[in-house]
Amino acid sequence: MTLPAQFAKRIGRMKASEIRELLKLLDQPGMLSFAGGIPDPALFPAEAFAEAFQSALTPEHQAQALQYSISEGYLPLRQWIAAHMAEMGVTCAPENVLITSGSQQALDYLGKLFLNPGDTALVGWPTYLGALAAFNAYEPRYDCLRPGDNQPPEAYAAAAEVAGGRVKFAYMSPDFANPTGVTMTRAERVAALQMAEALGAAVIEDGAYQALRFDGESVPPMLALEQEQKGGDLDACRTIYCGTFSKTLSPGLRVGWVVAATPVIQQLVLMKQAADLHSATINQIATHQVAARLFDDHVASLRAVYMRRRDAMLAALEAHMPEGVTWARPEGGMFIWLTLPEGISSATLLERALAQEQLAFVPGQAFYADGSGANTLRLSFSNSNETVIAEGMARLGRVLNSAL
Amino acid sequence: MTLPAQFAKRIGRMKASEIRELLKLLDQPGMLSFAGGIPDPALFPAEAFAEAFQSALTPEHQAQALQYSISEGYLPLRQWIAAHMAEMGVTCAPENVLITSGSQQALDYLGKLFLNPGDTALVGWPTYLGALAAFNAYEPRYDCLRPGDNQPPEAYAAAAEVAGGRVKFAYMSPDFANPTGVTMTRAERVAALQMAEALGAAVIEDGAYQALRFDGESVPPMLALEQEQKGGDLDACRTIYCGTFSKTLSPGLRVGWVVAATPVIQQLVLMKQAADLHSATINQIATHQVAARLFDDHVASLRAVYMRRRDAMLAALEAHMPEGVTWARPEGGMFIWLTLPEGISSATLLERALAQEQLAFVPGQAFYADGSGANTLRLSFSNSNETVIAEGMARLGRVLNSAL
Numbered sequence: 001m002t003l004p005a006q007f008a009k010r011i012g013r014m015k016a017s018e019i020r021e022l023l024k025l026l027d028q029p030g031m032l033s034f035a036g037g038i039p040d041p042a043l044f045p046a047e048a049f050a051e052a053f054q055s056a057l058t059p060e061h062q063a064q065a066l067q068y069s070i071s072e073g074y075l076p077l078r079q080w081i082a083a084h085m086a087e088m089g090v091t092c093a094p095e096n097v098l099i100t101s102g103s104q105q106a107l108d109y110l111g112k113l114f115l116n117p118g119d120t121a122l123v124g125w126p127t128y129l130g131a132l133a134a135f136n137a138y139e140p141r142y143d144c145l146r147p148g149d150n151q152p153p154e155a156y157a158a159a160a161e162v163a164g165g166r167v168k169f170a171y172m173s174p175d176f177a178n179p180t181g182v183t184m185t186r187a188e189r190v191a192a193l194q195m196a197e198a199l200g201a202a203v204i205e206d207g208a209y210q211a212l213r214f215d216g217e218s219v220p221p222m223l224a225l226e227q228e229q230k231g232g233d234l235d236a237c238r239t240i241y242c243g244t245f246s247k248t249l250s251p252g253l254r255v256g257w258v259v260a261a262t263p264v265i266q267q268l269v270l271m272k273q274a275a276d277l278h279s280a281t282i283n284q285i286a287t288h289q290v291a292a293r294l295f296d297d298h299v300a301s302l303r304a305v306y307m308r309r310r311d312a313m314l315a316a317l318e319a320h321m322p323e324g325v326t327w328a329r330p331e332g333g334m335f336i337w338l339t340l341p342e343g344i345s346s347a348t349l350l351e352r353a354l355a356q357e358q359l360a361f362v363p364g365q366a367f368y369a370d371g372s373g374a375n376t377l378r379l380s381f382s383n384s385n386e387t388v389i390a391e392g393m394a395r396l397g398r399v400l401n402s403a404l
Numbered sequence: 405m406t407l408p409a410q411f412a413k414r415i416g417r418m419k420a421s422e423i424r425e426l427l428k429l430l431d432q433p434g435m436l437s438f439a440g441g442i443p444d445p446a447l448f449p450a451e452a453f454a455e456a457f458q459s460a461l462t463p464e465h466q467a468q469a470l471q472y473s474i475s476e477g478y479l480p481l482r483q484w485i486a487a488h489m490a491e492m493g494v495t496c497a498p499e500n501v502l503i504t505s506g507s508q509q510a511l512d513y514l515g516k517l518f519l520n521p522g523d524t525a526l527v528g529w530p531t532y533l534g535a536l537a538a539f540n541a542y543e544p545r546y547d548c549l550r551p552g553d554n555q556p557p558e559a560y561a562a563a564a565e566v567a568g569g570r571v572k573f574a575y576m577s578p579d580f581a582n583p584t585g586v587t588m589t590r591a592e593r594v595a596a597l598q599m600a601e602a603l604g605a606a607v608i609e610d611g612a613y614q615a616l617r618f619d620g621e622s623v624p625p626m627l628a629l630e631q632e633q634k635g636g637d638l639d640a641c642r643t644i645y646c647g648t649f650s651k652t653l654s655p656g657l658r659v660g661w662v663v664a665a666t667p668v669i670q671q672l673v674l675m676k677q678a679a680d681l682h683s684a685t686i687n688q689i690a691t692h693q694v695a696a697r698l699f700d701d702h703v704a705s706l707r708a709v710y711m712r713r714r715d716a717m718l719a720a721l722e723a724h725m726p727e728g729v730t731w732a733r734p735e736g737g738m739f740i741w742l743t744l745p746e747g748i749s750s751a752t753l754l755e756r757a758l759a760q761e762q763l764a765f766v767p768g769q770a771f772y773a774d775g776s777g778a779n780t781l782r783l784s785f786s787n788s789n790e791t792v793i794a795e796g797m798a799r800l801g802r803v804l805n806s807a808l
Contacts, residue, residue, distance in 0.1 A: 041467035049470065050461035053686075057454035063445030066453065066654035101505060105680040112541065133678035137516065250470035252685035274537035276509040280684050281656035282457075 032392040033360040034379040037178055037334050044250055045290055045298050052286035065282040071273040073099025074284035080291055081257050089224030092234055092259050098268050101279045103208055103244035103256035107134040109271050110204055115140045119165035126367030128178045131171055142369035145170050153198035167199045173206035174222060176333025179367045179378040183331055189222045196238055203239040209333040211248050211299050214307035216331035235261040245287055248299050253283040312386035320397030322404055334382035339375060346377040349403055357395035436796040437764040438783040441582055441738050448654055449694055449702050456690035469686040475677040477503025478688035484695055485661050493628030496638055496663050502672050505683045507612055507648040507660035511538040513675050514608055519544045523569035530771030532582045535575055546773035549574050557602035571603045577610035578626060580737025583771045583782040587735055593626045600642055607643040613737040615652050615703050618711035620735035639665040649691055652703050657687040716790035724801030726808055738786035750781040753807055761799035
């Protein structure tokens with residue numbers, strides 16, 4: 001074990017940066033890691049990208065591909081995204097689309113756009129760690145918005161005011177969320193939209209995993225539901241949709257997007273211009289070419305592979321988890337979320353798992369803005385084949401049995 | 405003319421975003437534009453990039469090239485940069501290097517790291533417009549640091565305190581600065597370092613054009629001078645060097661870097677992790693490969709071409725400028741800075757130049773944080789051949805003669 005024991009001890013309240021340090025250390029022979037929420041690189045459409053980069057760098061195209069370009073992003077890609085959004089029920093023009101360097105950059109820019117120190121951001125408890133990391137730079141206060149909560153908007157508004165700011169947005173990832181894998185129902189989406197409306201707050205919809213639905217009935221994005229409510233007027237919508245090619249085509253190219261009302265996009269374009277001019281030109285051209293050529297087929301094949309892995313993990317959990325451990329069955333995405341019996345710390349469990357079983361996962365506490373969730377953990381099934389998953393869950397069962 | 409006249413009228417105080425809108429509009433047949441500070445795309449090492457992207461996407465490498473990577477940046481590229489910095493007199497390790505999405509992103513991050521609203525940033529009068537745009541997001545006050553100014557540090561500090569903050573950094577581009585083309589002497593660099601030391605402020609050294617020296621004797625980067633002063637201890641240095649491949653290899657790939665003391669880099673790495681995870685993996689790999697293969701030879705050929713263009717512009721200015729117009733001879737870079745007689749507005753002149761001569765440049769006022777400089781303008785010689793430059797300066801002479 002090259003992983004220092006004191007490292008594992010700190011995991012309970014570790015920051016996003018520390019988690020990423022952990023993930024780097026896990027890349028060791030023999031280690032079975034279900035920690036990283038990353039796509040399986042064997043599934044990247046690498047040949048298509050090789051052709052796309054090659055065609056972008058032919059003499060007739062290279063001057064464009066290697067040159068500065070506009071902050072809004074490459075127009076054909078924005079047109080493709082507008083058509084893609086239309087398939088999900090969102091009607092938008094290329095002027096409603098900004099290309100960002102991954103959806104992580106969109107979260108940073110939206111934090112910068114909305115949050116003054118002391119303002120309130122509504123997030124899930126737990127929620128995506130990277131969203132908390134992005135927003136933290138702007139010093140917000142967090143409050144918890146859980147589907148099904150019956151707290152009235154006035155209560156959120158009053159608490160925000162006491163803290164010296166306003167509720168600026170609700171951040172949610174309605175499909176197979178990182179880390180829980182949970183999907184919000186249509187009714188929950190509508191209720192969250194009503195809440196935001198009552199609060200005069202924006203909704204940041206993180207659609208990172210949306211394309212990876214394996215089964216069940218797909219629910220329209222919150223932006224589609226709101227646009228329908230508002231007679232099709234996108235500019236009247238408070239929902240800001242963040243998408244990415246990181247989970248479907250390639251994360252290493254850093255190409256994501258935002259779809260929102262025109263005034264929001266205009267603000268974000270100015271912000272991007274000042275912050276990094278534009279996302280890499282050639283990556284946008286290559287992504288457009290690959291998406292136009294094979295997006296649907298490629299995503300269908302990803303879904304099939306990842307679904308088998310989810311099923312393998314669910315079956316292995318069923319076989320190996322001791323009584324008292326519970327989990328939800330995700331309809332897509334990359335994650336299964338485990339809840340251990342009260343009093344069992346997943347951070348301590350990780351320490352034991354690393355030492356005894358060469359097994360890694362992410363303790364759940366890091367995903368809670370309030371530091372709760374000590375008895376939860378996240379397993380990723382996207383980057384391990386069925387055999388590895390079966391072996392990994394057997395190891396997890398042994399560690400848990402020895403801990404209970 | 406499809407350029408609306410009212411557009412030109414607003415140029416005097418236009419923002420960075422508006423300037424970029426202008427640059428977009430200038431891409432018209434017949435228009436001679438010396439406005440954009442962009443490299444000539446005919447000079448991009450496109451074949452080398454095509455080979456580099458191809459080799460990054462072979463089956464054995466594609467998993468790395470298309471996958472998430474660490475926020476610090478691709479290690480071999482950081483190693484190459486460390487060696488490159490050593491050639492300029494800066495001794496650093498890869499741990500002192502952060503890869504950014506162009507040096508524009510470094511300016512944004514440094515603004516975020518240092519500036520609270522009301523803090524003071526010392527900048528040139530004029531200075532790079534994009535630096536002002538990046539810093540503006542963090543609501544600083546600007547004060548003017550001009551080489552040769554005799555204002556004592558106490559005066560800067562007192563003015564900053566009155567404004568409710570501290571002097572956090574001095575931003576300077578010591579070699580062939582955008583927009584003036586002026587190079588700071590060694591004595592001026594040392595004096596600026598002393599000033600920063602006395603103020604307890606950082607120095608942000610923008611080395612964007614540094615590699616493009618055509619003639620004259622090269623002066624070491626401020627970071628090299630400071631490191632020498634401090635007995636080689638980089639961690640004791642307050643200078644933060646921002647570099648980029650945008651002016652040498654390709655701007656469209658968005659690959660730049662920061663070199664600084666370890667604690668500064670560590671802060672910036674955390675910031676980048678939260679803001680966009682990392683710069684595009686494949687672009688870093690391709691940039692490394694191309695830089696390792698041909699950087700010096702390629703830059704030598706760029707210098708030869710751009711020097712001829714500078715010389716053509718200087719000769720044409722000599723031939724066509726009416727009395728009272730002055731300019732400096734830059735020793736490198738992409739720009740020549742003109743000062744018109746007092747009372748002549750370059751914004752009004754641009755309006756006339758666009759309408760009468762299909763000629764474009766950037767009025768100088770936008771580069772002044774205090775809104776002065778109405779009688780200055782920036783000409784870029786990098787993206788026009790000698791014939792076009794001669795014709796363009798003849799047109800400029802005609803417009804000026806009709807305006808005087």
